Structure formats: C-alpha cells, structure tokens
Amino acid sequence: MTAMVEVSGARKVYDGGFEALKGVDLEIRKGEILALLGPNGAGKTTLISVICGLAMPSGGTIRVGGHDVVADFREARSLIGLVPQEVSLEPFEKVINTVRFSRGLFGKRRDDALIEDLLRRLSLWDKRDEPIRALSGGMKRRVLIAKALSHEPAVLFLDEPTAGVDVELRRDMWEIVEDLRRRGTTIILTTHYIEEAEAIADRIGVINGGEILLVEETDSLMARMGHKTLRVELDSPVDTLPPGLEGRGLTLEEGGRVIVYEYDSAAERSGIARLMADMTQAGLVVRDIETRKDSLEDIFVGLVKKQETAA
Ligand SMILES: Nc1ncnc2c1ncn2[C@@H]1O[C@H](COP(=O)(O)OP(=O)(O)OP(=O)(O)O)[C@@H](O)[C@H]1O
Numbered sequence: 001m002t003a004m005v006e007v008s009g010a011r012k013v014y015d016g017g018f019e020a021l022k023g024v025d026l027e028i029r030k031g032e033i034l035a036l037l038g039p040n041g042a043g044k045t046t047l048i049s050v051i052c053g054l055a056m057p058s059g060g061t062i063r064v065g066g067h068d069v070v071a072d073f074r075e076a077r078s079l080i081g082l083v084p085q086e087v088s089l090e091p092f093e094k095v096i097n098t099v100r101f102s103r104g105l106f107g108k109r110r111d112d113a114l115i116e117d118l119l120r121r122l123s124l125w126d127k128r129d130e131p132i133r134a135l136s137g138g139m140k141r142r143v144l145i146a147k148a149l150s151h152e153p154a155v156l157f158l159d160e161p162t163a164g165v166d167v168e169l170r171r172d173m174w175e176i177v178e179d180l181r182r183r184g185t186t187i188i189l190t191t192h193y194i195e196e197a198e199a200i201a202d203r204i205g206v207i208n209g210g211e212i213l214l215v216e217e218t219d220s221l222m223a224r225m226g227h228k229t230l231r232v233e234l235d236s237p238v239d240t241l242p243p244g245l246e247g248r249g250l251t252l253e254e255g256g257r258v259i260v261y262e263y264d265s266a267a268e269r270s271g272i273a274r275l276m277a278d279m280t281q282a283g284l285v286v287r288d289i290e291t292r293k294d295s296l297e298d299i300f301v302g303l304v305k306k307q308e309t310a311a
Pocket residue numbers: 014015016018020038039040041042043044045046047085
C-alpha cells in the first residue's frame with residue numbers, strides 16, 4: 001500500500017512556547033478515508049495546517065505524494081485540497097467565480113465543464129450567480145468544498161465538515177466523500193462524531209494533547225470499543241433483581257425503575273433476546289427500552305485511562 005501522506009516525528013511549537021504537536025507519526029494510504037477524532041484543542045487543525053503548509057512544523061518531516069511539504073512546498077501543495085474549519089469567503093463574490101478563481105490560483109487552466117459538474121454535485125448550481133453573503137451557513141460550507149475540489153486534488157482535507165450542519169447536509173457530505181473516494185481521492189477528515197467516523201472512514205485516528213493515541217481500522221476499533229448499554233424501564237419499580245436475572249452484571253437504577261444491561265456490540269444479539277424473555281418470565285412488565293452506544297467521549301476516556309495505566 002502506497003503512502004500518500006507521511007508524517008514522521010512532526011512537532012509544532014506555537015509562538016509563546018505552546019507545544020501543540022508532540023512528535024506525531026502518521027501514514028495515510030493512497031485512496032483511503034482517515035477520520036481524526038479528538039477533543040477541542042487536541043491538535044487536529046494544527047496537524048492539518050502543518051501538512052498543508054499553512055503552518056511551519058517545528059520539527060519532523062512531512063511528505064505528501066513523496067514531496068516534502070517544506071522543501072517542495074509547491075509540488076506538495078498542488079496535490080492538496082483543504083476545506084478549513086472556519087468559513088473564509090469573500091462575501092460579495094459570486095459563487096461560480098469564487099470556485100473558478102480558486103482553480104486559477106493553482107495555475108490550472110479554466111475548465112467550465114468541471115466547475116459546472118462540481119457545483120451540480122454539491123447542489124450549488126442554482127445558486128451559482130448569488131453572492132456568497134446571500135447563502136446559508138450550510139451552503140457556504142458547500143462552496144468551501146467546491147473551492148477545495150476545484151483544482152482536482154489527490155488529497156482532500158476536511159476540517160470538521162459537518163460541525164453545526166443539519167442532518168440532511170451531513171448525509172450529503174457523506175455521499176460527496178464516498179463519491180470522491182470512488183474517484184480515487186485520499187481523504188482526511190476531522191470530526192467530533194464517532195458515528196460519522198464509523199460511517200465513512202476506513203481508519204480512525206485518535207489524537208489528544210498533541211499526540212496520536214491510536215490509528216486503527218474502523219471495523220476493528222468499533223468491535224473493540226463498541227460498548228453498548230441497554231436501559232429497560234419497568235412499569236413498576238422492583239427492590240431487587242428477581243431470581244433468574246442474577247449473575248449477568250445487570251444493575252438497578254432510578255429507584256428500581258430501570259434495569260441497565262451493558263454489553264459489547266460485537267457480541268451476539270441473542271443476549272438481549274434472552275434477557276427480554278427472562279424478564280417476561282420473571283413477571284416484569286416493560287414500559288420502554290432504550291439502547292445507547294458509547295460516545296466518542298466514553299471511548300476517549302477509556303483510551304486515555306489505558307494510556308495512563310500503561311505509562
Ligand atoms: N496560532 C496559535 N497560537 C498559539 N496556540 C495555538 C494556535 N493555534 C492553536 N493553538 C493551540 O494549539 C492547541 C491545538 O489547537 P488546534 O486548533 O489544533 O485543536 P483542534 O484539535 O483542531 O481543536 P477543535 O476541535 O477545537 O478544532 C490548542 O491548545 C490551541 O489553543
């Protein structure tokens with residue numbers, strides 16, 4: 001597997017001395033989708049910035065498509081499309097010109113058919129003659145994507161593309177990413193949503209405090225971490241777990257009104273069916289059930305704890 005992006009020992013110390021990246025090693029394969037997860041301030045945007053040449057690394061080496069991002073800045077940058085976290089667009093410019101100019105900035109010849117295709121795929125074609133300031137926040141995000149794709153980059157960085165967007169746009173975004181992957185684009189995105197990473201990424205990287213905690217195939221990570229909770233609300237509260245339900249790690253909460261069952265999503269589902277059957281057998285009347293999957297935060301806390309224990 002060819003590496004499209006190679007980050008080795010990357011450090012970033014901001015003016016004032018804050019160390020935002022503490023020696024990051026990361027390889028991103030050609031054609032894969034990698035999701036970077038991490039809390040606010042973890043270093044996600046900083047990492048993207050040093051790879052894209054927007055910030056100077058303080059140490060280590062970074063290559064994109066084999067080009068060193070510092071020594072061969074232009075070659076490396078020409079391969080990269082970036083959708084920044086903050087919306088930065090010229091408010092009075094028309095949508096279509098914004099995207100066209102962006103392509104021009106990369107020294108690519110004008111290609112109206114390509115721009116039209118891009119705007120159509122992003123549902124912006126009808127808005128092409130509107131000034132940016134007349135667009136909604138979600139549409140501006142689409143324009144940022146169109147800009148980033150205007151010069152046909154081999155590697156696309158999406159810094160929280162779905163933060164603060166509605167469900168529909170999120171779905172659209174996922175489809176756009178999937179479509180790009182089919183066209184062979186390598187994609188790195190940051191997100192706070194574990195479901196999002198799970199839905200679209202081939203691999204997930206977790207970053208915290210300027211360090212990569214792990215990079216793993218999404219499937220195996222979800223199987224390892226996919227801890228679920230089933231909460232069963234009873235029609236009337238019980239003092240203790242009835243016989244037949246003991247010894248399964250069930251707990252009673254909310255004054256005996258709720259039975260909580262924690263299980264592994266990788267484990268077989270029949271556990272739940274059996275539990276429900278046994279509850280009926282024990283004479284319990286169920287009012288409501290609810291399942292909850294581990295949030296990124298839970299997974300995160302688990303990882304950090306592990307890291308501390310290992311240290
Ligand atoms: N220009 C800067 N000067 C000084 N410190 C900075 C600068 N940019 C970022 N930092 C600091 O570096 C750390 C990492 O910031 P970064 O923006 O990379 O985090 P992030 O993971 O992208 O967070 P978020 O999820 O909030 O976008 C933070 O502590 C931040 O305050």
